[in-house]
Amino acid sequence: MSKKIAGFLLLLLGAAVCYPIFFLFTGSLMGTGELQNHLGAALSLGEQPMSWSLLPLTPTLRHYVQLLLDSPEFFHMFWNSAALTAGILAGQLLAGVPAAWGFARYAFPFKKLLFTLYILLMMMPFQVTMLSSYLVLSEMQLTDTLPAVILPGAFSTFPVFIMYRFFCGIPQALMDAARIDGAGERDIFLHLGIPLGSSGIVSAVVLGFLESWNLIEQPLTFLKSKKLWPLSLYLPNISPERAGISFAASVVTLLPALMVFLCGQDYLEQGIVAAAVKE
Amino acid sequence: MGRRKHALTGILFLLPSLAGVCIFVLIPFLDVTLRSFQNAVTRTWTGLDNYRILFRTPAFRLAVKNTLRFTGICIPLLICMSLFISVFLQRLKRLGSLLKSAFLLPMAVPVASVVLLWRVTFHEDGFLSLLAVSTGHEAVDWMNSGYAFWVLVFSYIWKNLGYDIVLWMAGLSGIPYNLYEAARVDGAGEWTCFFKITLPSLKPVLYTITVLSFLNSFKVFREGYLAAGDYPDESMYLLQHLFNNWFREMDFDKLAAAAVLMVLVIFGLVSLLKRSWDLEE
Numbered sequence: 206m207s208k209k210i211a212g213f214l215l216l217l218l219g220a221a222v223c224y225p226i227f228f229l230f231t232g233s234l235m236g237t238g239e240l241q242n243h244l245g246a247a248l249s250l251g252e253q254p255m256s257w258s259l260l261p262l263t264p265t266l267r268h269y270v271q272l273l274l275d276s277p278e279f280f281h282m283f284w285n286s287a288a289l290t291a292g293i294l295a296g297q298l299l300a301g302v303p304a305a306w307g308f309a310r311y312a313f314p315f316k317k318l319l320f321t322l323y324i325l326l327m328m329m330p331f332q333v334t335m336l337s338s339y340l341v342l343s344e345m346q347l348t349d350t351l352p353a354v355i356l357p358g359a360f361s362t363f364p365v366f367i368m369y370r371f372f373c374g375i376p377q378a379l380m381d382a383a384r385i386d387g388a389g390e391r392d393i394f395l396h397l398g399i400p401l402g403s404s405g406i407v408s409a410v411v412l413g414f415l416e417s418w419n420l421i422e423q424p425l426t427f428l429k430s431k432k433l434w435p436l437s438l439y440l441p442n443i444s445p446e447r448a449g450i451s452f453a454a455s456v457v458t459l460l461p462a463l464m465v466f467l468c469g470q471d472y473l474e475q476g477i478v479a480a481a482v483k484e
Numbered sequence: 485m486g487r488r489k490h491a492l493t494g495i496l497f498l499l500p501s502l503a504g505v506c507i508f509v510l511i512p513f514l515d516v517t518l519r520s521f522q523n524a525v526t527r528t529w530t531g532l533d534n535y536r537i538l539f540r541t542p543a544f545r546l547a548v549k550n551t552l553r554f555t556g557i558c559i560p561l562l563i564c565m566s567l568f569i570s571v572f573l574q575r576l577k578r579l580g581s582l583l584k585s586a587f588l589l590p591m592a593v594p595v596a597s598v599v600l601l602w603r604v605t606f607h608e609d610g611f612l613s614l615l616a617v618s619t620g621h622e623a624v625d626w627m628n629s630g631y632a633f634w635v636l637v638f639s640y641i642w643k644n645l646g647y648d649i650v651l652w653m654a655g656l657s658g659i660p661y662n663l664y665e666a667a668r669v670d671g672a673g674e675w676t677c678f679f680k681i682t683l684p685s686l687k688p689v690l691y692t693i694t695v696l697s698f699l700n701s702f703k704v705f706r707e708g709y710l711a712a713g714d715y716p717d718e719s720m721y722l723l724q725h726l727f728n729n730w731f732r733e734m735d736f737d738k739l740a741a742a743a744v745l746m747v748l749v750i751f752g753l754v755s756l757l758k759r760s761w762d763l764e765e
Contacts, residue, residue, distance in 0.1 A: 247609050336739050
């Protein structure tokens with residue numbers, strides 16, 4: 206009996222936790238007038254007290270149409286976000302997968318020291334490296350370009366650590382067998398390491414995607430011109446009169462992350478756990 | 485001979501990543517460390533002056549105080565809540581895994597998408613005030629009062645609850661079931677089982693959860709910044725706001741000193757925590 210009550214309470218809590226997402230979807234389908242009636246007070250558009258209804262009275266896709274057809278700046282920001290995310294992920298894979306493989310499967314001098322360094326760097330919040338990144342980026346005259354956000358992100362050590370954990374799980378015997386068969390080290394990496402460690406790579410990509418799609422501090426610090434901004438900086442600047450557009454834009458921003466979450470949830474959980482279990 | 489050849493291969497695999505890390509993080513950070521002992525404009529040596537100025541800046545003290553308060557309240561709260569929920573979810577089997585996804589979902593939601601909801605909820609005439617008025621309290625401009633701090637606590641918990649639940653559940657699934665069976669045969673109740681078996685077995689996980697929750701706590705700046713801007717209410721002015729403002733005002737000497745201090749503190753905290761846990765085991 207008490208189990209049922211606990212289950213019910215948790216179900217309520219879970220629904221409450223997910224409600225904000227539902228709220229955005231319903232809001233984006235409400236007409237302008239309906240939104241004004243509901244939210245006018247908080248958006249300083251009217252005097253009526255706040256209200257909300259679970260579902261829209263007169264559902265409409267108008268805001269989406271407006272957003273997709275009449276807001277060129279939205280498209281621009283969307284592609285900026287996409288370019289940043291793609292660039293960061295590509296860099297993380299190109300540099301990170303071999304590095305994780307090197308750490309996991311080979312012994313070389315100073316390995317322990319270097320690995321500790323990677324873990325330490327992974328733990329530093331952005332604010333710590335903000336000035337140092339800025340100095341080197343302005344030295345390279347990259348500030349206020351998309352690579353200013355992409356390059357430091359591409360060399361993040363967090364994905365290396367995640368993939369390292371998965372590569373460590375590949376049995377040594379397989380590598381030895383491949384060597385006896387005369388496979389070169391590069392072939393072992395490409396044909397044995399990458400396929401067998403693929404779930405680790407996907408985990409790192411899922412975590413990396415959610416992080417890069419949500420970047421705020423980095424573009425805020427390194428990008429001055431608004432035309433380079435990603436969606437995450439654009440959304441809060443939509444004026445309150447365009448509440449409908451704001452809702453629709455929020456949903457469109459949310460969708461890619463939601464897709465990645467739903468398709469990659471198992472990998473996401475594996476990635477989270479990989480960062481935590483003891484060696 | 486073979487070993488050395490393979491050592492070289494290992495280094496070659498690591499090289500692209502290491503080169504990037506050196507160029508974009510390590511070498512410039514050494515430069516920042518040097519700058520923290522120099523005057524930002526003339527770059528002459530000033531010894532510990534930057535650090536002294538730092539401690540005399542009221543904004544710095546306020547930000548340190550708030551950040552400490554924030555981590556001190558959020559992390560224990562989050563850890564206890566997520567553990568409590570995980571223990572129940574563990575027993576629910578199928579519904580449990582569905583609910584785990586539900587709690588994890590906020591992690592995927594971009595901060596910018598929910599700012600709108602935060603605004604209409606915490607505005608003076610917003611939903612929360614509506615609730616306050618209907619229960620006989622007064623409407624409050626939540627983001628511009630001491631409550632702003634609690635709004636931040638709330639966003640942090642909302643966003644990170646699922647992450648910690650996943651970690652706890654991984655730890656819980658590692659406890660052998662026959663331990664509980666044996667204890668029940670000996671007449672142990674639910675609570676005894678929890679305190680004598682569950683908690684002690686989770687101790688190693690507790691260390692990593694604490695560290696990861698601490699690291700994630702820095703990201704709450706995103707919510708804070710998007711909802712309240714550069715200068716939010718005093719109660720939620722965190723170190724991250726201060727760093728951001730100093731950067732904009734080009735206060736590079738203070739920023740350098742503060743960055744060096746922050747590295748030391750994080751490094752110290754993480755190793756201290758690790759040592760105290762290792763000693764206990």
